[in-house]
Amino acid sequence: MSLTDIKIKQAKAREKIYKISDERGLYLEVTPTGSKWWRFKYRIDGKEKRLSLGVYPDVGLQKAREKRDDARKLVADGVDPSVHRKAQKQARADANANSFEVVTREWFEKQKKVWEDSHADKVIRRFERDVFPWLGTRPIAEIKPVELLAVLQRIEKRVVETAHRAKQNCGQVFRYAVATGRAERDITVDLKGALTPWKEEHFASITNPEEIGPLLRDMYAYKGTFEVQCCLRIAPHVFLRPVELRLAQWREFDLDDATWEVPDERMKMNRPHIVPLSTQVVDILRELHPLTGDGDFVFRGRNPRGAISNNTVNKALRGMGYSTKNDITGHGFRAMARTVLDERLRFPVDWIEHQLAHMVRDANGRAYNRTAHLDGRREMMQAWSDYLDKLRVSAEEAHAKL
CATH class of the missing domain: 1.10.443.10 (Intergrase catalytic core)
Known part of the structure; x- marks a missing residue:
């Protein structure tokens, strides 16, 4: 018999863990402390396995059934839901480790060793103020040229020179990401001519x-x-x-x-x-x-x-x-x-x-x-x-x- 919200609320703690079945592999596990856990029982490659779907009431009956249905679809496609979940978790961890801010700070730590302190401060402040708030958490490999351009144009409205310097620094970060296997290419090359032209002051020189x-x-x-x-x-x-x-x-x-x-x-x-x-x-x-x-x-x-x-x-x-x-x-x-x-x-x-x-x-x-x-x-x-x-x-x- 299918579960109802009333049955779930009425389920009381006992001396030992017990379960109340819903349907199609979904059941509610009640612990001696009164906690209620959603579980999904399934079979794949000839083995019976279980998948946790969350805690009631944080995950309600309808949401638990939706999660079960998603897991059943994976099983039907020959994918183990537990393995799939671990892979997704690892992918999220990898994305966080390869975020634009993480890669930038890693690049910065290497570069600042040969920079004057004043220059290093300017570079990292430029990122913290003008770039990280919009692109910092994004996986660097997923950032599109149009996204970076929007950030640079926001800076450009304030100071054109700063926008060009930010673009240059971002290009250095992307090239570092390519070298370390975390991006495919330097997307700043696609932004040539996209900013208001700015002529950098040349260093004084004697050529005669x-x-x-x-x-x-x-x-x-x-x-x-x-x-x-x-x-x-x-x-x-x-x-x-x-x-x-x-x-x-x-x-x-x-x-x-x-x-x-x-x-x-x-x-x-x-x-x-x-x-x-x-x-x-x-x-x-x-x-x-x-x-x-x-x-x-x-x-x-x-x-x-x-x-x-x-x-x-x-x-x-x-x-x-x-x-x-x-x-x-x-x-x-x-x-x-x-x-x-x-x-x-x-x-x-x-x-x-x-x-x-x-x-x-x-x-x-x-x-x-x-x-x-x-x-x-x-x-x-x-x-x-x-x-x-x-x-x-x-x-x-x-x-x-x-």
Whole structure:
């Protein structure tokens, strides 16, 4: 006989557990404490099994029957309802573990190790304020371009620049998710042109050889600590981003092979990068090694266990009388190399772009590996150092005649 709400309410606790049957495998189990549990008895693969459907009255009679019917459909399809439930629970757990916020914070913990504290704070606050409230709990693999665009457009109404920076950061997170097997692709590539154009302010740079020589002369005459002197002298030769240079560690160098391998976690594009070293750079490093080679960082700062600060090179340039807003910045050596290597020394643009660690793709759209054009880049880096030395020596000789 089928159960009714009255029968269920009248069921009293006994010394032992007992059950009251409904129909088609559904029954109510009453415990000695008075709790009433819905159970579904079914048979699959020749075995009798039971599935819990909830507690009465949280789950009423009608809802219990609906759950039973859903379970019966699974059994009819050859699916064990208990196994199905465990799989769903695991899927929910996986989705939570792969939520946009979880993946972002994991990526952030890795990146902040090579960032200035102020920059790291800006990045995570941008996510917490403008992105997590709308996308934080979403499984990152399920987020659609249109969803992300809606979030970015909300930011855009306030500040266009912030929207572009948020898009850039989101792209980095998606690429990290792809690399760690939690997303199929970086959806930010679908948003090209979707935001109001914004032109990023370029770093000040000197690209005229007649001005590069005097700059190098002044840099070689700088009277700061020897670590900073060496960093200044190397910077234009390797033209890396300031953070990639200042955090250099001795274990990354093979001076005998004249090669520097910068690890992916310190590179902007999250890809390891090879820097062929000219004889001039190797000589500077060998001269510096007796001073800082007993530690991790090549350019050791005031803290013996740390590196020079992110502002050290720019501060030194300002101390020489150069404006880091209008003349030259530590980042400006990249534009210097890009322009002169192309326009004056006539090296292939592909070689230059690879050495700048820009994302360069082949005809099939695939990113070149880090060793692409390595022999040619080694030749280029030596020619570049020779050219810089020539400009500096000429400037020193001209200055000596004054």
